[in-house]
Amino acid sequence: MSSRQDDLPLPAGLIRAGSLIVALLVWQLIAWRLADPLLPSPFAVVQSLIHHLREGELLHHLLKTLLRVAGAFFVAMIVGVAVGLWMGRSRLANLALDSLLIVMLNLPALVTAILCFIWIGLNETAAIVAVALNKIPTTITNIREGARALDPQLLQVGEVYKLSKFRRLRYLVLPQLYPYIMASARSGLALIWKIVLVIELLGRSDGIGFKLGTFFQFFDLTSVLAYTAAFAAVVLLIEACVLRPLDRRLNGWRT
Amino acid sequence: MSRLKVALTQKRYAGAGADVLTGLQFELKTGDFVAIVGPSGAGKTTLLKIIAGLDSSYEGQVELTPGCRIGFVFQEPRLLPWLTVADNLRLVKPDLDETALREALQRVGLAANADSFPLRLSGGMQRRVSLLRAFLIKPELLLLDEPFISLDAPTAESLYQLLLELRRDVHPTTLLVTHELREALALADRILFVSRSPARVILDYRVTLPRPRRRDDASVMQAHADLLNQHPELLAGLRTAPGDSSSMPELAP
Numbered sequence: 001m002s003s004r005q006d007d008l009p010l011p012a013g014l015i016r017a018g019s020l021i022v023a024l025l026v027w028q029l030i031a032w033r034l035a036d037p038l039l040p041s042p043f044a045v046v047q048s049l050i051h052h053l054r055e056g057e058l059l060h061h062l063l064k065t066l067l068r069v070a071g072a073f074f075v076a077m078i079v080g081v082a083v084g085l086w087m088g089r090s091r092l093a094n095l096a097l098d099s100l101l102i103v104m105l106n107l108p109a110l111v112t113a114i115l116c117f118i119w120i121g122l123n124e125t126a127a128i129v130a131v132a133l134n135k136i137p138t139t140i141t142n143i144r145e146g147a148r149a150l151d152p153q154l155l156q157v158g159e160v161y162k163l164s165k166f167r168r169l170r171y172l173v174l175p176q177l178y179p180y181i182m183a184s185a186r187s188g189l190a191l192i193w194k195i196v197l198v199i200e201l202l203g204r205s206d207g208i209g210f211k212l213g214t215f216f217q218f219f220d221l222t223s224v225l226a227y228t229a230a231f232a233a234v235v236l237l238i239e240a241c242v243l244r245p246l247d248r249r250l251n252g253w254r255t
Numbered sequence: 256m257s258r259l260k261v262a263l264t265q266k267r268y269a270g271a272g273a274d275v276l277t278g279l280q281f282e283l284k285t286g287d288f289v290a291i292v293g294p295s296g297a298g299k300t301t302l303l304k305i306i307a308g309l310d311s312s313y314e315g316q317v318e319l320t321p322g323c324r325i326g327f328v329f330q331e332p333r334l335l336p337w338l339t340v341a342d343n344l345r346l347v348k349p350d351l352d353e354t355a356l357r358e359a360l361q362r363v364g365l366a367a368n369a370d371s372f373p374l375r376l377s378g379g380m381q382r383r384v385s386l387l388r389a390f391l392i393k394p395e396l397l398l399l400d401e402p403f404i405s406l407d408a409p410t411a412e413s414l415y416q417l418l419l420e421l422r423r424d425v426h427p428t429t430l431l432v433t434h435e436l437r438e439a440l441a442l443a444d445r446i447l448f449v450s451r452s453p454a455r456v457i458l459d460y461r462v463t464l465p466r467p468r469r470r471d472d473a474s475v476m477q478a479h480a481d482l483l484n485q486h487p488e489l490l491a492g493l494r495t496a497p498g499d500s501s502s503m504p505e506l507a508p
Contacts, residue, residue, distance in 0.1 A: 153333055160307055160327040161347040161392065171346055175337040253337040253372040 040222040048226040057211075062230055064207040068124070068196050072131035073188060079132070080139025081181060085173070087140065088147020104137040109195045117203045127204060131195050138191070139184045146180030147173075178250045186243060193231065259283040259306065259396060259428060263315035266301060275301050276313070277453040288422070288429040290439035293449035299432040300330070302454070303398045306430070319396065326394030326427065328402040332381035334373040340384055341369040348391045363387045363417060379410040383417065390421045397427040403438060412470060415442055419467075440478050441470040458486060 008015065024042050031041035040048075052058035087094045087101075113130045120126035150173060158168045174181075200209025208227050215223040259282070266276040275298040283289055293299055304310040306317055307327055334343045344359070345351050351359075360366050363383040373381055382402060389397060399418075403411045419442070422429065433439055439446045440462055448458040460482070464474050 153329070153331070154335065156309055157327075157329075157333050157335075159309060160325060161388075163346065167346065167349075171335060171338065175335070250337075253374065 038219075038221060040225060044222050045225045045229055048222045049229055052223065052226055052230075058227065058230055061206055061208050061211050061227070062234070064204075065193070065196055065200065065209065065231070066234065068127055068131065068200070068207065069189070069193050071124075071128040072135065072192050072196065073185075075128060075132040076135035076139055076188060076192065077181070077185065080136045080184065081143050081177070083136070084140040084143025085147045085177070088144040089150075094144070101137055101140060104133070105141065107133075109134050109198055113195075113199050113202050122203045127196075127199050130199055131192055134195050135188050135192055139188060142180050142184045143177060146177045150176050175250075182243070182247060182250070186239075189235065189238065193235070258285055258318070258320065259430070260316070260318035261302075261306065263302070263305065263313055263317075265315065266298070266305065266313040269312075274453040276455075278455050279315075279449070281447055281456055281459070283428050283430065285428055286426050287445065288431070288443045289445045289447060290431045290433055290443035291447045291449055292433060292436055292439050293454060294451050295434055296452055297449055298452050298454040299434075299449065300400055303327070303400050303430070303432055306396075307398055323395045324392055326389030326392055326397045328382075328385055328389045328397070328399045330401045330404060332373070332378075332385035334381055334384055334388075336372065336374050339370045339372055340365065340376070343373065343384060344388055344391055347388055351391065359387055359391060362421075379406060379414065382406070382414060386414065386418060386421065390425055393425050394427045397422075397429045399429065399431040401433050403433075403435075408470075411438070415470065418442070436482070437470045437475055437479055440464070440475045441468055441472075 010018075028042050031039050031044075049058075083097070087097055109130075112133045116126040116130035116133070120129060154172055154176070155168075158172045163172070196207070197209035197212065200207035201213045204210050208231060211227055212224055215221075215227070261279065261281055263276050263279045265274055267274045279302065281289075291299055291302070301310065305313050306319070307325055334340075335346065338346060340360070341356055344356060356369070357366065360369055363386070365380060365383055365387075368376060368380065373384065376384070385402065403414055406414065415438070429443075431439065431443060436446075444462055446458075446460045446462060447456050448460065449455060450457050462478070464472075464478055468475055
């Protein structure tokens with residue numbers, strides 16, 4: 001990647017932040033011009049964010065939401081990778097599960113949420129299962145593509161040298177799936193947090209989704225945006241501190 | 256030990272009209288170094304895959320000592336690009352300790368490359384690792400599928416010497432598939448010539464030239480020429496193309 005960095009006109013970090021800064025400026029200008037309480041300025045949102053942080057409520061709800069996101073994310077990734085790999089490698093499994101997969105892919109989040117809350121109860125398990133069920137089918141679809149594209153020549157190496165099942169999975173198969181897993185993880189994180197809020201709104205009494213519902217009833221748009229900003233900041237942090245370093249580590253062998 | 260007996264009556268790929276192999280029979284004694292020479296597309300790679308157990312849809316028999324350790328050197332080095340050289344070797348031999356690893360790499364002249372990723376090595380170096388990987392498991396049967404193809408003459412020659420040297424310790428029964436007659440003459444004790452597809456053995460030739468020998472030795476050149484003279488009917492297409500002195504052309508189609 002270093003060869004591409006050479007032609008950048010500005011430092012990479014500045015360019016990365018540029019689109020966000022421009023968006024904030026445009027927002028601030030429009031808010032000034034309209035001077036309408038229904039369009040709070042970024043400045044007002046930041047003030048509200050600090051206020052909610054001081055009160056201590058925001059962190060509590062943010063943490064609740066994050067835990068649900070993490071729970072659903074790991075369940076969805078583990079199940080999705082396992083089933084996707086199985087469907088990609090076994091014609092029988094693919095034939096048997098494909099129709100079900102298509103139905104699941106198109107099942108609205110609202111439907112899984114209602115069903116889980118009614119069948120499992122108004123609890124954390126139901127919330128996490130409902131969210132995971134929305135992510136699992138897309139993960140399966142992605143990973144299945146990767147599993148179909150595994151290099152047969154490298155798999156033959158594993159066969160000839162009689163590698164154990166575990167070593168084949170760990171050293172031959174998973175490294176070939178990493179690009180698909182990373183893509184799934186990125187889109188998954190985005191999808192999951194969107195759905196977690198809906199579920200919190202429907203059947204939980206804490207978390208960002210629950211709070212947004214309350215603010216909505218009072219038309220408190222500044223607080224809605226402050227909570228959203230808090231989570232957006234966390235997502236950017238995860239991308240910068242977890243996903244991007246992981247990407248670099250997994251791709252170190254590419255020249 | 257590792258005697259190998261092959262009697263294939265038929266092999267055909269699904270959807271293909273013609274057989275790849277018919278009535279191909281031969282036997283290797285323990286410690287033999289046998290080369291199979293034939294034109295490209297004769298089914299030589301298929302034969303190795305059948306022997307290695309990578310392909311089980313054929314008719315006939317392959318008799319091999321059960322549990323026999325097989326080393327396979329593929330046409331391309333087939334190293335795992337995301338593992339370092341050292342990790343590629345540890346992959347096939349998990350109990351390899353540091354000292355043994357360093358010694359082994361030293362032997363193939365790659366002592367400085369233990370932590371390199373394969374894509375950063377030259378083609379010749381990658382093939383050294385691939386050869387070493389096959390020998391690390393102490394194979395009883397070694398299958399070589401044109402492992403020296405498309406290398407320049409000095410690199411190929413140095414790999415021949417490495418192969419012979421590694422073979423001296425482990426002494427596996429060896430089956431080398433190639434379409435270069437001089438390569439076969441330089442390396443093997445016995446050469447089986449196979450026909451175009453469907454492949455069968457058309458000449459079983461014992462190489463009696465003294466060792467050590469190289470591909471460019473006068474004795475090898477002479478044996479090469481004699482073979483062409485004595486068996487014009489079988490080897491009509493085996494002749495050196497004008498202006499090509501480094502490698503043998505393929506058998507004529």
